Amino acid sequence: MEFDPKTFNVTERRGFGDLKVGEVFRSPSRTVTEAHFAAFQMLSADNHPIHYDIEYCKARGLRGMLAHGFQVLCFSAAGAGSFPHLIGDSLVGFIEQSSKFLKGVYVGDTLSPALVISALIPQRTTGIVVMAATIHNQAGQLVLTGEHKYLLRK
Numbered sequence: 001m002e003f004d005p006k007t008f009n010v011t012e013r014r015g016f017g018d019l020k021v022g023e024v025f026r027s028p029s030r031t032v033t034e035a036h037f038a039a040f041q042m043l044s045a046d047n048h049p050i051h052y053d054i055e056y057c058k059a060r061g062l063r064g065m066l067a068h069g070f071q072v073l074c075f076s077a078a079g080a081g082s083f084p085h086l087i088g089d090s091l092v093g094f095i096e097q098s099s100k101f102l103k104g105v106y107v108g109d110t111l112s113p114a115l116v117i118s119a120l121i122p123q124r125t126t127g128i129v130v131m132a133a134t135i136h137n138q139a140g141q142l143v144l145t146g147e148h149k150y151l152l153r154k
Helices: 034-044 054-059 069-074 083-090
Strands: 024-026 091-101 110-122 126-136 142-153
Touching: 034 069, 069 091, 069 142, 083 091, 083 142, 091 126, 110 142
Parallel strands: none
Antiparallel strands: 024 110, 091 142, 110 126, 126 142
16 A cells, blocks of 8 residues: 555544534643743743742742743643644634633643533534633642634635
């Protein structure tokens, strides 16, 4: 059998009409490291000491440097899992996001993200996939809830 790179897919491709409310898309768990903090600080330019000064944090009763909410949010990116491979070229874009930060996240915490399709909104030539986002830590605590919306071609 001859190899054709154009037909090489990580998962079976599915379109908007093939998706179902309730489908779950998990991304691999990841342990938050000091490198994540440094990379996020460089990218965001946020230099509040609660995120980057261990002594400042300890003086305020925290067990370590507190991850920025947006840093935690990044762990919920659909691109870290199978969803973008499943929908392939039908993705037009990531169009909306909301989130609630429920618990602190620290260096050494392991985060387990999941996205669940909560609604499918058909339009004339496109459709919106609404996904409930959650991230749990290693203790099973919910640290983030939110919603993502993706626009797909039909």
